[in-house]
Amino acid sequence: MVTVNRILTDGAKIRRGNLLRDVTIRDFSGGWNVIDNDLNLSSKFAKLLQNLQRNPDGSLSVRPGTRLFADCSTYLDRILGMWYFSAHIIAAGQNGRLVAVDATGIVKDIWSDAWAATLPGTPDGWDSDLEVVTATIFNGELIVCNGVNKPLTINSNLAVTYLQDLATNSNTNTPIGKYVRTHGRYVVIAGIPGALSTIAISATDIAGTWFGDAAPNDALNLDLGSRVPKGSEEIRGLGRFRDRLVVAFDEVLLPGTLGEFNTAGDHVPVFDDAIDEHGSVGHRVIENIGEDMLFCDTVGVPALTRALFTGNVRPDRPSQLVDPEIQKSIGALTDAGALEHRTHAVYDGLDYNYMLFIPNHDLAANTTETRGFIYKRIEKLKVQAWSEWLGWNWSASARSALRRVFHARDALIFIQGNNDDVINADFVGEQETFSDGTTFKDQTGWTPVADEDDSGVPIEFVWELPWSDNNARFDVKDMRFISFDTKGHGRFTVELFVDNIYLDTEDPGETFQDETLFDDDTGFDVDVLDPTLSMEFVGGDTGGFGQEGFGDDGYGGGRPTNIEKLYQFTARYKIAKLRISGETQAGGDIEPLKFISVTMGYLQGSIRR
Amino acid sequence: MSYDTLTNLIDRVAERLSLVGGTSTQTYAEDRIAAAIQHKFDILFGETFWPQHVVWVEHTLDGTLGVVTADLTDLLSDFDDIGRIYPEDSTNPLPLFPHTTMNPNILSGTRPRFYAAIPEGESNDNKVFHIWPKTATGDIQYFFRKHPKTDTAGRLFLPEDTVTFDDHALILGSTFDILEDDGTNPNATQKFQSMFESRMKQLKRALSNAPIALDQGRQNILTTWEAV
Numbered sequence: 001m002v003t004v005n006r007i008l009t010d011g012a013k014i015r016r017g018n019l020l021r022d023v024t025i026r027d028f029s030g031g032w033n034v035i036d037n038d039l040n041l042s043s044k045f046a047k048l049l050q051n052l053q054r055n056p057d058g059s060l061s062v063r064p065g066t067r068l069f070a071d072c073s074t075y076l077d078r079i080l081g082m083w084y085f086s087a088h089i090i091a092a093g094q095n096g097r098l099v100a101v102d103a104t105g106i107v108k109d110i111w112s113d114a115w116a117a118t119l120p121g122t123p124d125g126w127d128s129d130l131e132v133v134t135a136t137i138f139n140g141e142l143i144v145c146n147g148v149n150k151p152l153t154i155n156s157n158l159a160v161t162y163l164q165d166l167a168t169n170s171n172t173n174t175p176i177g178k179y180v181r182t183h184g185r186y187v188v189i190a191g192i193p194g195a196l197s198t199i200a201i202s203a204t205d206i207a208g209t210w211f212g213d214a215a216p217n218d219a220l221n222l223d224l225g226s227r228v229p230k231g232s233e234e235i236r237g238l239g240r241f242r243d244r245l246v247v248a249f250d251e252v253l254l255p256g257t258l259g260e261f262n263t264a265g266d267h268v269p270v271f272d273d274a275i276d277e278h279g280s281v282g283h284r285v286i287e288n289i290g291e292d293m294l295f296c297d298t299v300g301v302p303a304l305t306r307a308l309f310t311g312n313v314r315p316d317r318p319s320q321l322v323d324p325e326i327q328k329s330i331g332a333l334t335d336a337g338a339l340e341h342r343t344h345a346v347y348d349g350l351d352y353n354y355m356l357f358i359p360n361h362d363l364a365a366n367t368t369e370t371r372g373f374i375y376k377r378i379e380k381l382k383v384q385a386w387s388e389w390l391g392w393n394w395s396a397s398a399r400s401a402l403r404r405v406f407h408a409r410d411a412l413i414f415i416q417g418n419n420d421d422v423i424n425a426d427f428v429g430e431q432e433t434f435s436d437g438t439t440f441k442d443q444t445g446w447t448p449v450a451d452e453d454d455s456g457v458p459i460e461f462v463w464e465l466p467w468s469d470n471n472a473r474f475d476v477k478d479m480r481f482i483s484f485d486t487k488g489h490g491r492f493t494v495e496l497f498v499d500n501i502y503l504d505t506e507d508p509g510e511t512f513q514d515e516t517l518f519d520d521d522t523g524f525d526v527d528v529l530d531p532t533l534s535m536e537f538v539g540g541d542t543g544g545f546g547q548e549g550f551g552d553d554g555y556g557g558g559r560p561t562n563i564e565k566l567y568q569f570t571a572r573y574k575i576a577k578l579r580i581s582g583e584t585q586a587g588g589d590i591e592p593l594k595f596i597s598v599t600m601g602y603l604q605g606s607i608r609r
Numbered sequence: 610m611s612y613d614t615l616t617n618l619i620d621r622v623a624e625r626l627s628l629v630g631g632t633s634t635q636t637y638a639e640d641r642i643a644a645a646i647q648h649k650f651d652i653l654f655g656e657t658f659w660p661q662h663v664v665w666v667e668h669t670l671d672g673t674l675g676v677v678t679a680d681l682t683d684l685l686s687d688f689d690d691i692g693r694i695y696p697e698d699s700t701n702p703l704p705l706f707p708h709t710t711m712n713p714n715i716l717s718g719t720r721p722r723f724y725a726a727i728p729e730g731e732s733n734d735n736k737v738f739h740i741w742p743k744t745a746t747g748d749i750q751y752f753f754r755k756h757p758k759t760d761t762a763g764r765l766f767l768p769e770d771t772v773t774f775d776d777h778a779l780i781l782g783s784t785f786d787i788l789e790d791d792g793t794n795p796n797a798t799q800k801f802q803s804m805f806e807s808r809m810k811q812l813k814r815a816l817s818n819a820p821i822a823l824d825q826g827r828q829n830i831l832t833t834w835e836a837v
Contacts, residue, residue: 018792018793018794018795019792019793020791020792020793480791480792533637535636535637559629559631559634560629563629565627565628565629565630566626566627566628566629567628567629567634567635567638568628568635568637568638568641569637570637570638570641603791603792
């Protein structure tokens with residue numbers, strides 16, 4: 001009879017060393033990067049980073065959700081602009097009306113034809129079918145422009161009137177313009193019909209007195225067209241950077257200094273500098289962030305910073321890692337008006353996010369999504385990371401005094417969650433899922449909702465790392481285990497791609513509705529991924545067997561990632577790529593899903609695959 | 610010796626491997642563990658005639674082809690699993706036909722003399738073995754080890770099947786197998802190897818626990834002519 005040894009090992013000796021190696025990915029500081037080839041990219045970058053953000057603590061978490069804050073549909077058709085002023089959100093509609101929304105979400109009509117008729121002289125209200133509305137706060141008043149009608153001013157009591165010269169009570173000389181910006185002691189208006197390269201600068205310290213009004217008056221109009229060295233001379237927007245007014249054109253920025261006077265006492269703004277190859281697609285994308293001014297041009301997101309020693313304005317382009325994607329979204333807009341008026345940005349001061357939203361269609365009615373390019377920068381922590389936020393369709397955004405961020409879609413205003421007010425789903429209070437937790441294919445849900453507490457649609461997220469060779473490009477690796485450090489709730493699927501096999505090339509594509517293909521047995525071109533491994537996990541704080549909500553009836557909550565036992569995840573590869581995707585768990589008081597690290601155990605083998 | 614289902618054995622091996630437990634939790638480990646358990650069972654099944662697998666049957670020869678008339682499909686599929694074949698009323702087992710020293714075509718008569726395998730692909734290969742001379746008639750009585758999954762392609766256990774071999778041996782052997790493959794802690798690997806081998810020795814010693822009759826067949830007076 002043969003010996004037991006021969007049964008299995010034929011006398012084989014046990015190796016002496018531990019051959020299993022491990023690699024942990026815990027540096028996600030790079031954020032989204034599409035400029036570098038992902039075959040040669042550090043794992044601190046992500047090839048896809050959708051609806052996730054890099055946190056100051058080094059982790060990645062799902063972006064905050066949104067909750068319905070106010071419904072302005074009684075007064076407004078579609079919100080074109082939103083600003084925080086005097087403890088209210090002031091929203092301007094495409095129909096030329098204004099509303100004020102208080103902290104509890106109560107909407108108050110503050111400007112309409114009827115309101116205008118109550119003013120002295122019974123003027124008309126604003127026109128309807130507007131394209132853009134901008135505003136600025138000057139001396140305790142909100143000044144609102146639309147490029148078609150005379151500007152309005154709103155005082156701290158939310159009383160609205162036309163912006164006018166206080167001496168004459170006339171707005172005859174008040175310029176009509178699309179863009180308004182406060183700088184220093186002046187209100188500046190641009191985008192003036194018939195004078196698209198001209199800026200109108202108000203009288204010093206007075207918002208209603210403009211060029212042509214009675215003395216004392218140092219207001220002026222200044223045509224900057226001759227100072228534009230290249231591209232269109234039409235002004236796209238006005239920005240403010242420290243002590244400079246920045247006038248943005250398509251391809252040029254003109255930083256200028258206001259408040260300079262000649263010996264005759266005339267206001268003589270100084271525009272003696274021009275920054276080439278940096279422009280702005282519009283006024284609404286310009287945001288000031290402390291030491292920087294961020295905006296968007298047809299290349300990506302440039303920034304103006306101050307040179308360290310000279311103090312001069314210096315251009316920078318922090319979006320280089322994602323420029324191709326920004327260009328793709330901007331390139332999809334063929335209508336200059338859509339690009340100029342409907343692309344907008346907001347700065348979330350609590351999460352340090354510059355959020356740029358670009359619509360996916362020229363027409364508002366056909367727009368299904370405003371793609372969000374999110375740039376997180378925390379200078380002191382050396383955090384600079386991009387991510388892509390999807391599933392939203394915002395026409396305007398605003399930020400409150402407490403740095404809460406609000407977004408508008410149609411006539412609805414949503415408040416964005418944050419660390420103190422965690423919102424794990426989108427459109428809470430407005431939409432809800434089917435009873436099985438699923439949504440329509442476009443990730444929208446039913447409306448109105450039956451139960452506000454359990455409403456909202458889950459946020460889908462994708463995190464795709466670059467290809468990795470475990471620092472041994474030529475050798476075969478046998479992956480054995482995978483583990484995660486995660487916090488929060490929610491399920492996610494981990495997929496592993498190996499050896500450059502990413503798409504399923506045998507998939508014929510999508511069929512017609514009757515499930516037939518074209519005559520050549522191919523379908524519509526749809527990318528189908530071809531992962532070698534796929535496994536679903538749940539966040540570290542998710543309940544499971546024996547925990548509250550599940551009990552001990554034998555049903556758990558998925559594969560928990562908060563235990564130190566092993567998950568086998570076996571594949572052979574020379575290079576591998578991880579893709580983590582999922583959706584948030586809507587409803588309830590739960591923590592958002594957060595990724596802290598990913599660890600893989602593998603054996604390194606020979607060069608022969 | 611106790612048995613367990615394949616599902617439970619997988620879970621128990623996963624536990625020894627410090628894998629997260631639970632039904633369908635280990636998507637990529639369960640098949641691997643199942644394959645290891647199946648391998649251990651199949652190898653150990655063929656190691657000896659374990660009492661729990663031995664089956665005695667009596668079948669009638671067809672008298673022309675040298676095969677039994679019974680359908681062996683769900684009984685016997687591997688020639689190696691045959692233990693002993695006896696002509697009816699005999700305690701002398703038939704020897705394997707000596708292909709290298711005898712021409713079977715000179716054999717005649719109705720008394721079974723030898724048995725041999727039917728090669729795969731030959732006619733009646735589902736009968737597994739045949740008797741020389743092919744004209745032998747009457748019944749034969751034989752025992753073989755019956756694989757519990759003889760009726761299944763590849764003789765593979767299903768998750769709910771009870772694997773009829775000592776559960777400790779299967780678990781220890783499978784754990785050792787996978788640990789070695791995973792390249793983890795060599796001391797742990799060696800520990801499981803030793804534990805497995807110890808258990809196997811124990812099981813084999815147990816085969817000798819009962820009194821063994823020595824050449825029991827020769828105690829009877831011969832009543833028929835037999836080739837010796």
